[in-house]
Amino acid sequence: MTKSLPSVTIVRKIKAPPAKVWAAITQPELMMQWWGPDAGPTLSVVADVRPGGRFSVVFRLVNGEEHNPTGIYQEVVPEKTLVFTWDFPEAPERESLVTFRLEPFDGGTDLTLTHEHLPDEGARKSHEEGWRGLLDKLPVFLGDCE
Amino acid sequence: MVKYQASDIDRTFSALADPTRRHVLLRLKDEPGLSVSELARPLSLKLPGMMKHLDVLSDAGLITRAKTGRTVSVNLSVGPMREAMEWLKRYERFWTVSIDRLVALVEEDGER
Numbered sequence: 286m287t288k289s290l291p292s293v294t295i296v297r298k299i300k301a302p303p304a305k306v307w308a309a310i311t312q313p314e315l316m317m318q319w320w321g322p323d324a325g326p327t328l329s330v331v332a333d334v335r336p337g338g339r340f341s342v343v344f345r346l347v348n349g350e351e352h353n354p355t356g357i358y359q360e361v362v363p364e365k366t367l368v369f370t371w372d373f374p375e376a377p378e379r380e381s382l383v384t385f386r387l388e389p390f391d392g393g394t395d396l397t398l399t400h401e402h403l404p405d406e407g408a409r410k411s412h413e414e415g416w417r418g419l420l421d422k423l424p425v426f427l428g429d430c431e
Numbered sequence: 432m433v434k435y436q437a438s439d440i441d442r443t444f445s446a447l448a449d450p451t452r453r454h455v456l457l458r459l460k461d462e463p464g465l466s467v468s469e470l471a472r473p474l475s476l477k478l479p480g481m482m483k484h485l486d487v488l489s490d491a492g493l494i495t496r497a498k499t500g501r502t503v504s505v506n507l508s509v510g511p512m513r514e515a516m517e518w519l520k521r522y523e524r525f526w527t528v529s530i531d532r533l534v535a536l537v538e539e540d541g542e543r
Binding site: 310 | 440444518519522523524525526527528529530532533534535536537538
């Protein structure tokens with residue numbers, strides 16, 4: 286587990302087969318329908334789903350701001366694994382990594398999404414224990430971080 | 432959405448990636464103002480080793496050091512940590528909403 290990386294993990298049980306979920310996360314016309322953090326529209330999707338292929342999504346928030354995350358597909362195993370980088374335009378040498386994992390279960394799909402920030406190679410190697418543990422304890426002390 | 436100094440937050444994440452340094456931060460949370468040797472002792476680290484870790488934490492802005500006579504006391508500084516947490520929260524929100532919509536889309540399709 287890479288749980289110790291500074292990462293966001295989301296797990297969902299979905300009542301739809303992996304093939305359907307896979308289509309929704311890889312086909313631009315379907316990605317248009319869900320990608321985005323609020324009710325604002327998704328404006329365009331490029332998804333060249335093969336290792337080395339590019340993704341680029343433009344979405345507009347309800348408040349009018351537009352964002353354009355881009356990245357490169359790293360690993361593509363149909364109906365199982367989709368891994369792509371999520372780049373930071375302000376720091377092209379840095380990136381984060383998004384992983385979708387699909388596992389079939391009777392009547393549906395277990396989806397696990399991880400978005401991790403990759404500081405650098407050295408740091409990646411030394412993450413054996415709870416990064417999260419630290420973050421869990423800190424709010425007490427940060428107090429007003431919300 | 433991705434509005435922060437990437438290089439600063441990278442430094443924070445890198446600094447936090449080491450168990451010794453996390454240990455130091457947690458100790459400083461409970462016992463602010465410890466000296467370098469007090470920090471090094473329970474970890475059985477030599478002073479130069481501890482100094483290196485403190486340099487990393489200091490470069491990331493996670494601690495401050497103050498010299499009083501011959502003693503250097505170390506304190507936490509929380510700004511950058513807060514930024515790192517905000518990074519996580521922002522993406523957590525982004526994906527939570529997006530995935531909710533993804534689930535709604537594929538499940539609704541299934542019932543048609």
